[in-house]
Amino acid sequence: MEATAPRHHGPVAIRLVRPRDARVLQSELLANRSWLKRWEATSPDGPVSFDMRLGIRRLLQQYRDGVGVPLVMEHEGQIAGQLNVWGIARGSLSSATIGYWVSERFAGKGITPISVALATDLCFEELRLHRMEICIRPENRASLRVVEKLGFRYEGLRRRYIHIDGDWRDHFSFALLADEVPRGVLGRWLDGTVPDGAATVPLADRRAAGIEPST
Numbered sequence: 001m002e003a004t005a006p007r008h009h010g011p012v013a014i015r016l017v018r019p020r021d022a023r024v025l026q027s028e029l030l031a032n033r034s035w036l037k038r039w040e041a042t043s044p045d046g047p048v049s050f051d052m053r054l055g056i057r058r059l060l061q062q063y064r065d066g067v068g069v070p071l072v073m074e075h076e077g078q079i080a081g082q083l084n085v086w087g088i089a090r091g092s093l094s095s096a097t098i099g100y101w102v103s104e105r106f107a108g109k110g111i112t113p114i115s116v117a118l119a120t121d122l123c124f125e126e127l128r129l130h131r132m133e134i135c136i137r138p139e140n141r142a143s144l145r146v147v148e149k150l151g152f153r154y155e156g157l158r159r160r161y162i163h164i165d166g167d168w169r170d171h172f173s174f175a176l177l178a179d180e181v182p183r184g185v186l187g188r189w190l191d192g193t194v195p196d197g198a199a200t201v202p203l204a205d206r207r208a209a210g211i212e213p214s215t
């Protein structure tokens with residue numbers, strides 16, 4: 001397999017994570033504990049010790065196995081966070097899921113939506129995937145803005161779907177199909193042709209998720 005080439009737009013770039021990113025990523029994760037904790041995947045078997053060097057090695061093994069694409073997001077050449085394409089299924093699904101975080105000091109600069117657009121286009125164009133998914137906790141306003149900006153389409157409420165911050169948490173799921181974005185996700189966003197309301201969550205699901213008072 002050809003190694004995945006970096007992609008850029010303005011000051012933002014995505015590229016494959018490297019073993020030598022371990023020190024920077026580890027210190028960013030530590031410095032941003034309180035910023036990230038509420039949204040971080042955890043193990044249902046209890047706390048596990050985390051070694052970033054080993055973590056990157058595992059991610060790169062998944063990349064070689066064709067089941068993931070572990071990327072870092074950069075802003076003006078500085079590592080701003082991680083974007084991980086995981087759970088790549090080939091064949092009759094041809095689908096994958098995207099997860100992401102940025103350090104607090106990089107928040108609000110549009111780094112994540114640009115990176116998600118670049119990564120989704122990469123998956124559609126190079127990996128020939130058919131569907132990309134993003135799952136978000138109903139309370140995560142900032143992350144919901146990312147899918148709103150890019151027009152990922154709301155698909156539904158998944159009950160106690162992913163173990164986050166110590167418990168099974170409900171998630172809203174959003175997806176895009178390759179044929180919904182013939183000019184690419186980034187192209188569609190830059191054109192200003194993202195359909196209004198694609199990511200809107202119906203009131204019934206907002207109520208079911210407990211973020212809207214029920215009557």
Ligand SMILES: CC(C)(COP(=O)(O)OP(=O)(O)OC[C@H]1O[C@@H](n2cnc3c(N)ncnc32)[C@H](O)[C@@H]1OP(=O)(O)O)[C@@H](O)C(=O)NCCC(=O)NCCS
Nearest residue numbers: 039100101102107108109110111112113135136142143145
């Ligand atoms: C969710 C997250 C990745 C968004 O990334 P980003 O690169 O800041 O994305 P954007 O610049 O498009 O900002 C998205 C929204 O974040 C909010 N935001 C902006 N600056 C912020 C700041 N300094 N602090 C907190 N939230 C901020 C705004 O609501 C913004 O929407 P707007 O552009 O309409 O104002 C980032 O907030 C993050 O890493 N959070 C912690 C980890 C996390 O939630 N991961 C996602 C799990 S699904």
